[in-house]
Amino acid sequence: MAHRIEVTLKDGIRDARGERIQREISHFLHLQVDEVRTLDVYTVDAALSQSEIEEAAAGPFSDPVIQEWAIDTPTALTRPLKGEGAAFDWAIEVGFRPGVTDNVGRTAREAIEYQTGRPFGAGEGVYTAVQYLLNGKLTAADVERIATGLLCNTLIQRFTVLSRDEFSARGGFPAIVPNVTGETRAAVREIDLEVSDEELMRISKDGVLALTLEEMRIIQAHYRDPQVQASRTAQGLGPKPTDVELECLAQTWSEHCKHKIFAGTVQYEDENGNRQEIRSLFKSFIQRTTKDVREKLGDNDFCLSVFKDNAGVIKFNDDWSLVFKVETHNSPSALDPYGGALTGIVGVNRDPFGTGQGAKLIFNTDVFCFADPFYEKPLPARLLHPRRIYEGVVEGVEHGGNKSGIPTVNGSLVFDERFCGKPLVFCGTAGLMPAEVNGTPGYEKSIEPGDLIVMTGGRIGKDGIHGATFSSEELNENSPVTAVQIGDPITQKRMFDFLIRARDKGLYRFITDNGAGGLSSSVGEMAGECGGCRMDLSRAPLKYPGLNPWEILISEAQERMSLAVPPDRIDEFMTMAKRYGVEATILGEFTDSGVFHILYGDRTVAWLPMEFMHEGLPPMQLPAKWAPPAHDEPAVEAKADYTADLTALLSSLNICSKESVVRRYDHEVQGGSVVKPFTGVANDGPSDAAVVRPILDSFEGVVTAHGICPRYSDIDTYHMTANAIDEALRNYVAVGGSLELVAGLDNFCWCDPVLSEKTPDGPYKMAQLVRSNQALYDVCMAYSLPLISGKDSMKNDFYDGGVKISIPPTLLFSVIGKIEDARTAVTMDVKRPGDIVYLLGKTGFELGGSEYLALKGQIGNSVPVVHTEKAYARYQAYHRAVLAGAVASCHDLSDGGLAVAAAESAFAGGFGLSLDLSRVLWMGDSADRSDAALLFAESASRHLVTVRPEKQDAFESIMSGNCFASIGVVTAEQTLTITGLGGGTVVRAKLGDLKEAWQAPLREL
Amino acid sequence: MVKARAIVITGNGTNCENEAAHACRLGGFDEAVIAHIAQILSGEIRLDDFHFLNLTGGFLDGDDLGSAKAQANRLKHAAVSGTEEKLVEQFTRFIADGKLILGVCNGFQLMVKMGMLPGFDGDYLTQRTTLTFNDAGRFQDRWTYLKADTASPAVFTRGIEKGIYLPVRHGEGKFLCDSAATLDRIETEHLAPLRYSGPDYAAPTQEFPLNPNGSQNGIAGLCDATGRLMGLMPHPEAFVHRTQHPRWTREELPEEGDGLLLFKNAADYVRQNLL
Missing domain, CATH: 3.90.650.10 (PurM-like C-terminal domain)
Structure with a gap:
């Protein structure tokens, strides 16, 4: 049976968390509460003796100097609050919903395992909750508002409210075990695509596949091909696609993964009626910028790896290279600001880490675009108040960055009312990579047929399913709750500590990150390197039973890297992983069969020709x-x-001043800080850019800065873009950054520019995108700024059928470069x-x-x-x-x-x-x-x-x-x-x- | 020649291992080894082979059960692979051998929660003090003035006349004692070598943001009676060169940062007493 351990502060110890909640209730909800007290609740569901439970409570779960503990006893009844009389008027307990990542619960479980020397069995666990005791004249409706409006995000958390009388009558809250129950059925459905167009669209919409009718028809045609059917028969598959295949195609072809808008063919007409056909904005402007700048730089070209990997790589000096990537995590942050932003930062950490053969992470940057946190007007349903988004995002990035030990050195906050439709959360991470790893360039990697597919880090759950496809649609009332993930920086940190050492020992050949689309995307792309793969999903480690193969393939559960390990290094790799406490699993092998071949045990569940997957659109x-x-x-x-x-x-x-936010971010860890976010006689003037020394016994510095000015989009996105690039470079130049070695990253966040019923002004928004790209080319060429990496997020709208809110087109332009001697910084x-x-x-x-x-x-x-x-x-x-x-x-x-x-x-x-x-x-x-x-x-x-x-x-x-x-x-x-x-x-x-x-x-x- | 050897333990969320090792080398140690806890638990690296142990900053296990709690539990219960020896025994032997331990930030939290500090009467495994959530309720990265107690036995702060200037970067840095008697004894025996103060280093302060967390009696650091064990919330390894100072572009500063002295003192002590 499950036991509840309650941990409470001793009398006279200040409850800083309770005081903060009390202030926020007053500030946000305009309700007066006399006192808020908080308790930590651990629900332990494991076969443990009474003395083992007591040892856990007295040992790792509580601090004897300031806390007391009780087992299966509601402490709220035994200890009065500071006011006389009633101990409390209302109690609220908030815990996680089943399957949501509970980091504290995971650590609590490990702590008990150390104490007892026994691992937990299947289905056993520790689950955490927080109890809030409120003292004040509040109605039941007020308390409900406090719970849902402040304490609990009902997407990922559950809460219970009890009045004082109910609490007494029931003896407090029951022990709730939010585990996921389910059996492994490994069900694979076949989907009939021989249906009407309306039915095809229903399949796409209901399944959150985000596939258009044209794309559905392309898939339909593929499965009609007699040659395809013959090869499927040989694998024991019928002519209809399996759910695994359809989901995999939806991920691979999603706007999020495939960048269809940037790859599309644009018919552009300017204000004078001049027409121009642009085949791929990406190729015509972004890639061309870099190509032409590199030609212009000639022998002074410092680009090493651009666009083809998870992050861009440039030269730093003869021994080291710089890696940089900036990502967005807008849609998840709109639904769960804390989890979304936390995942944003730990997610982008994996990009430079998974670039080339791997890089040590040296700094983070973050830029947030919000609506006014003091917004007073009514909001459409499903939209969180901008203040909650602000608080949650700031805290999520704080935990993600600080706990990962990566300094957050540069950033900004931008406000515009339209960002209440979708906040923009840009997170960037730079890394330092050896110029050579084991005799090969650090930025290069390869896969050979026969190399093993290995996944390391976290386990797979239902979290993040349909993240890639959901962010390829506008936010609406039915956006799926499974799209939300909560990051776990410590699991990731452990994995990185291990992998960077494995890199130096040459234990793997290729590394990439598991982000949007999960394994379907990471292994799908890796298979493209050598021409195929054969992967068995039944081997994948799961957080809990009950996942179907398609869910395992596309889950975006966090903290995972995919690697190609040569067979002769696999034993050493697996042994070392175990020693460092990192889970590593062999899922299959890479091949040159030309097929993305997915099995569940012996049964083939997906058979997708690589060419169709990657070139079929x-x-x-x-x-x-x-x-x-x-x-x-x-x-x-x-x-x-x-x-x-x-x-x-x-x-x-x-x-x-954004100092109240910036001071919450560790900007000095790793010891290389030279120009900090705040400077001046009282350490409170706003710096233009950041300078860090990534190599502590050298004075060579890295400079980073950014520019962002969405307001100018209301006039002309050409100038919005030109000014953003100029702002980034002039900030960079201001502190002393060298113009000889500086590169740019473009992050486009647009409102949907595709003409449709929902978007009748698509051609205008698309023209805004074209003009922005024109400026990108013109200005970067003039400034000799190669673009080394970037990202686009093209569906930043809210639409509930009535109200539509589109963000102003926004380009975040980031720069990274060098200062020869950091002691010359200004x-x-x-x-x-x-x-x-x-x-x-x-x-x-x-x-x-x-x-x-x-x-x-x-x-x-x-x-x-x-x-x-x-x-x-x-x-x-x-x-x-x-x-x-x-x-x-x-x-x-x-x-x-x-x-x-x-x-x-x-x-x-x-x-x-x-x-x-x-x-x-x-x-x-x-x-x-x-x-x-x-x-x-x-x-x-x-x-x-x-x-x-x-x-x-x-x-x-x-x-x-x-x-x-x-x-x-x-x-x-x-x-x-x-x-x-x-x-x-x-x-x-x-x-x-x-x-x-x-x-x-x-x-x- | 026998070498002065420092070790920095990392793993499970420790973040400051590189700059701590760098500070050890700058301070005069011949070697500064960064050891992952897995290498210590496997027996590959032994604490006995070192003179100076650094428990440095980070978020051990995410500080999920309260700062450093889970690691304190791990060190207490985990055994070195292939032996009967608990890791904690390597720690107590290290102390008994007269060697030095410096805990910074998360490392200080770990020392306090394991009971290594204040280490009254040679008892290094009973917790008497704690470091808990800042009064402001928020993580803080800001620089603090630290007034030195020149009567303190601490080896690390020897030679500091008035005080030093170092950054704090923590959410749980508020120092509290389990009783008035513990606090009295810390005061009487001068076991608090550094306290938050104003820029003149004149007197300890409770005033935010000079005292960034609300610590009792402004206590920022704590040592044991031998002075060989010390912990502090501010980061000495984060200020070993003038370019790390927040106002280096406007003030005339010596080349070396204030924090380096702690590592120099450690190296000097090792050379004079342990080699």
């Missing part, structure tokens, strides 16, 4: 028509004093009074899509235009100035323009600035030149630089020939003073007030 046909939008052109009001506008901008969500805080302030670059009347207009509820049309040729020359000159030691500080100008950058640099450095707008270089019509434009325009490619007076000559001579101007001086006063064109003071503010405005909005979150 004709390109999509995608119409695209560009018609530039025309927004109202707002009249910018001329004012005598813009101090209030500046203060309001500093408090806007997109500009304000930070954004002004350094000392008397230093001269320069503005590099020109300012124009470019307020379109700016934060300044957004503050006034306007968009405008004059979006910033990137002048790449001048910018690139200036960036090169600036870098020479950095190397000459002539730069004291440098801050990039982006959201909020010059005024915001000046305020940030000043309060970060703890010294004032005195600036004169009449000295700022202007471009464009002089009639448009105004204080407001000079202060707040977001013209691209600009830096605010301070230089010590003794370095003035050196700086100016290095920069000569470029657009730059001295615009003021650093002062000892604690004031930002800006003189307007008319000679009057247009901004005068105390640094303390500006900093407070900037720090206040998200400080308490």
Whole structure:
């Protein structure tokens, strides 16, 4: 029988978790609760003696200094809360639903196994729950709201509410064992595709296959082929596809895995009616960018492996290479923000780890796009409140990154109301790979027929089934709960600790990650390397019985890598895995049969020719028509004093300090931190980019930065993209990154651009995608930025049949590169009074899509235009100035323009600035030149630089020939003073007030 | 010449092994071996062959049962492969042999929960103190000023006149004692070598964020009466070079970071007493 162990804090010990819940109940739900107390509950369902249970409770499950424990006794009745009288008014207990990953439960089980020296038997387990005791005048409905609105995500958790009286009458909560019961039936269904078109679509829709009618017809035709039928008969299969085959094709052909939109044929028409056929945006723009940049770089080309592996690889020095990948995990984060984001970060960790022969992970980056966490309007059903998404995502990435021991060095938060339809959760990870592993290039790997298929890490459950196909559709009310997974960073960390050592011993030939589509995708792709495979799903280790073969094949259960191990190394591999506590299983072997051959025991359950799987899909046909939008052109009001506008901008969500989030991320683990997320006299100024030293006895550094500006998409995605790339590079350049060795990654998050009944404006959205790609090519070529990896997520819409919410088209552009000597890095805080302030670059009347207009509820049309040729020359000159030691500080100008950058640099450095707008270089019509434009325009490619007076000559001579101007001086006063064109003071503010405005909005979150 | 040898244990969620080993080497150890716990449990590597044991930062077993609890349980119960010896016996012998142990962050949590600290009266296996959730209820990565107790027996903090500046990176760093008597004894015997303070290192503080977690009496580190065993929440291995300081681009700083001294002191002690 199952026992309940309750662990509670001793009297007088502060319940920080309870206090936080109490604050959140008040903050989120506007309900007053006098006190919240929390208890940890372990339900142990295993054959253990009473003394063994007691030893577990007293040993690993509780801390004798601060906690007490009880077995099968409701402690809530025996210990009063701090108020007199009633111990509590309501009790809520929240635990996991059956089959949901319970990391604490897993660790608790291992702890008991160590204590007793006996492994748990089949079906035995430990399950965790948290009990919340609430004291306060609440109705049953209030408590239900607290449970469902705050404490419990009912998709993955279950809860029980008891009033004090019910609790007493029933003797507390019963022991609940949320195990998955089921038998191994290994059922394989055959699906009849000789049906009407309507029926084909029903099969696709009901099965969450996300296959279009055309794709269903292609599959139908394949199975009609007499040759196919003959080969199937030889395998004992009928003419109808098995569910294993259909599911496998659906994963392989999903938008998520196949990138059908980027591979499709686009008929593009511009605003002048010029037509152009584009065969594959990916090939025409992204791949071509890299090819052409590499040609341009010639002997200086530093790309080693691009697009073909899980992550891109570039050279770092003669001994080491850099690996980088950025992923999105949007749809899962919308459903379960914590689990979705946690899985996002530990999932992207596997990409660089599974690149080439494997890489050590050196840093994470993350960028989140949310709706306003203080959103007050009603939301469609199924959408979580933006604040819950914010809290959950932030915590998920915190746990995933921190527990994995990878510093989170760079990121940002972007806000727009439309992200309530789907939040965007970008997670990136970089790795360091030996240039050579056992005598072969580290970035290369191979498979030979006869190599064994080995899966390592976690076990397979029903979690994450249909993740790939579900994220290839819009979010709707019926999105499947099985799509949600919860990551387990420790299981993954153990696996990585083992695999990196196995790599150095040469124990495997090929490694890749199990992500979307699970084994169907990882082994499917690996089989493509050598021409086939033969895999037995009955050998796969399962979390619990009852999975059918198709579920085993496509489950996205986390923390798994797939490997090809040569037969002569398999014994050593398996022995070492066991010693390191990592589960490894041989699932079959790679072949050159040309067939993806899947068995369950002796029975063939899937027989798919590799060619059909990988090449069977004709390109999509995608119409695209560009018609530039025309927004109202707002009249910018001329004012005598813009101090209030500046203060309001500093408090806007997109500009304000994100320190409360960033401090929750370990940005210094591994010891290589050089430029941290926060800098300046009080360690609280916002850095432009991150610099880390991945090799501790060397001063060579890695620089990473990013750019993202979805607001400009409201005007033109060409300029949105150009500005995002420019922002990434100017951030990178600001801290001292070298232009000789820097590469880019593109992450497209779009709203569905495919014309359909649901998406009548598909051609416009598709044209936005084309324009974005055009800019990608143009700007990357001008900046000599090869693209080394990327990802697209094309269905970021919410649609419930009535309301449709589409995100603004968003490109996250990330860069990674090198700083030869990290000791030359520059930070954004002004350094000392008397230093001269320069503005590099020109300012124009470019307020379109700016934060300044957004503050006034306007968009405008004059979006910033990137002048790449001048910018690139200036960036090169600036870098020479950095190397000459002539730069004291440098801050990039982006959201909020010059005024915001000046305020940030000043309060970060703890010294004032005195600036004169009449000295700022202007471009464009002089009639448009105004204080407001000079202060707040977001013209691209600009830096605010301070230089010590003794370095003035050196700086100016290095920069000569470029657009730059001295615009003021650093002062000892604690004031930002800006003189307007008319000679009057247009901004005068105390640094303390500006900093407070900037720090206040998200400080308490 | 006999070598000064340091060992850093990793595995099951330890994260800071590389920079800890780097700090040991910079501090003067001839060797710093990173040993996976599997290599120790298999008997391949033995603690007896080293002079300085580093239990460093990370999230052992995800801190799932409370920080470092599961590892404390594992070390207590797991046996070295092919022998009758429990791993914990290697630890107690290491202590009895007069060697050095430094626990940082998760390693400090492990030492406290195993009872290795404060190690009253030579009892290294009874838990008397703990490290629990920060008062702020959140993980914190921020730099802290640590006032040194010059009367402390700790080997590692010898020579620190006022204090040192190091980062903390934890969610469970609030130091608490099981009784007033334990706290009194820690104070009387000067077993808290480092405490959170203001930038002047003048007095311990309870004020957030200077004291980032609400630790009793501002205690950031703890040692035993011999001074050879010490644990602390801040990360000395994270500040061994000036470029790791958050304000290195604006302040004149010595080349070596404040944290390096702890490793130098360890190496000096080993050379003078154990070789």
